[in-house]
Amino acid sequence: MTKQNTLREIEKKAYMSYHQDGLIDIVIGVYALSFGLGIAMDRIWGFSFGAIMPAILISIVLPIWIHAKRKITMPRIGFVKFGARGANKLFALLLGLSVAGLGFALAFGFFMATGQNGRPVWIEMLFQYGMIWIGLGASVIGSLFAYTMGLKRLHGYGLLTLALFVSGYFLSIPFEYFVLAIGSVIIASGAALLVRFIRKYPLPKGAQGNVAQ
């Protein structure tokens, strides 16, 4: 007998099988690594690499991800088009985060520019506990993406980020080292998933790295 929750389970299983290749993890890890490298290069050369490194690397990595999906994932498990519902949820999340980020930046800039009698308490707390707030923010964002995309391991990445940033605050370790560590861990996790995926789904006979019939 068909039930709504059985259909949801089937949809979830189909979606999960498509994203168990670890490729999205590698992309996220590269993004974090590039951010950390940018900050490290800022310190060494005094040039704002931190802002442009992620953009440069992502513009290279994203096409590679799409190509890898076609050459590695699709020949092994086939090709599927999911409905628009998941894409809409993701778009809504990205839009919400963008609006929230913009709102926060505007409020921050406003209070910084107009604080003639010293900064408000909440801004002082942001500066004082910056590492912890960044870790908390990353953890929340990771959980939101995990919920939206149905990839539970993103919760783990968010919690790892929080744990490292909180540790970094108390151990007074430079910020970029944490970002580099997080990026490396996520890339390693993605690579392990990719190896497991390739072993679990060998290429069907007759397929030569392209989508098989």
Place this chain on the structure above:
Amino acid sequence: MSPSDAGIQNIDRLIHEPSRLTIMMHLYVVESADFQFLQNQTGMTPGNLSSHLRKLEDAGYVEVTKEFLDRTPHTALKLTRKGREAFKEYRRNVKQFIDKLPE
């Protein structure tokens, strides 16, 4: 004829067969999928899957499209509008039948 007898007569027997029901469920939750993906998800053998797909295609429930993806031939499978409506009707009828069964 009891209400439950009437209900069971309305159940689409083409969809009710377990393998075809599995195929319909998997195609219902996606926009389209190819043969290999469907085979991976359902665990059916290629011959078995082909046979059931042919029956569903003959009934107008499944549309089979041959296309090219990266210059490689590729068979896309999707439920037709008739197939989606038939599946929704099947779900309603099964639910009604189950609900009318005595405790």
